[in-house]
Amino acid sequence: MPKILPAAGGDVVEIILADHRWFEEALRELRNVRSDRAAVLADLATVLIAHAEAEESKVYPALRHKDAIDADEVEHSEHEHAEGNDALLALMEVDDTGSEEFSEKLHELSEALTHHLDEEERDVLNPARTDVAEGVRRKLGDLFAEERARLIESGCGDIANVRKVVAAEQQN
Template sequence: MPKILPATGGDVVEVILADHRWFEEALRELRDVESDRAAVLADLATVLIAHAEAEETKVYPALQRKNAIDAEEVEHSEHEHDEGNDALLDLMEVEDTASEEFSEKLHELSEALTHHLDEEERDVLNPARTDVSDETRHTLGGVFADERARLIGSGCGDIKNVRKLVKKAHAG
């Protein structure tokens, strides 16, 4: 089972990509009927929520200020985070991890998450590589890692918090 990676800073692009690869590994673990699906899902929920919230509060605004991404890209990425949170909550609410329903909801989460990772790597991280200085990316990597760690420590992946985030997103 992939253990929660401590984000230690460095280039924000590389820190985010490390989480993306971790998400892919966690999804593979969740597909395995012999894995501890409940434990993997709990870790995935924690890292996914912390990652998205840290991006929205620390990374996207900084990249927008540097003109690496525009408001439309920020809005699109935040919308995809909301869609991922919906799919995550649907999966978390399935009681039987060995059920067909769990497999179906896992597929929906996997589709939403994979789509988002692909778009973010192309449309957010590539401009960050080319339009933002190394120094700024390293500073931002530390800020992102600190916020991610704070959120993980707060228990952000708890189902009650995920429900609250989903409700907030649906309220507009």
């Protein structure tokens, strides 16, 4: 089972990419019927919610301000976070981790998350690499890591909080 990555500062692009690779590993682990799927899912929910909320509050506004990405890209990424959170909640609400329903909901989450990671790496992180100075990316990395750590510490992946996040996104 992948361990939750510690919150360390550095280049925001590299920190986000490390989370993306962690998400892929967690999804692989969830596909394994011999793994502790409930524990992996709990960790995935925590990191996924913390990651997305830290991106939306710290990274996207700064990249928008630096003209690395535009308002449409921010809106699109936030929409994809909401789709992922919907799929995450649906998976968390399945009682039997060995059921066909769990496999189906896992597939839906995997599809949504994989699509988002691909687009974000191409359309958000590449412009951040080329259009934002290294010092700014490092400062953003520190802000992202601090917010991510705060959210993880707060228990943001608890199903009650995930329900609140999804409900708030549906109202927007």
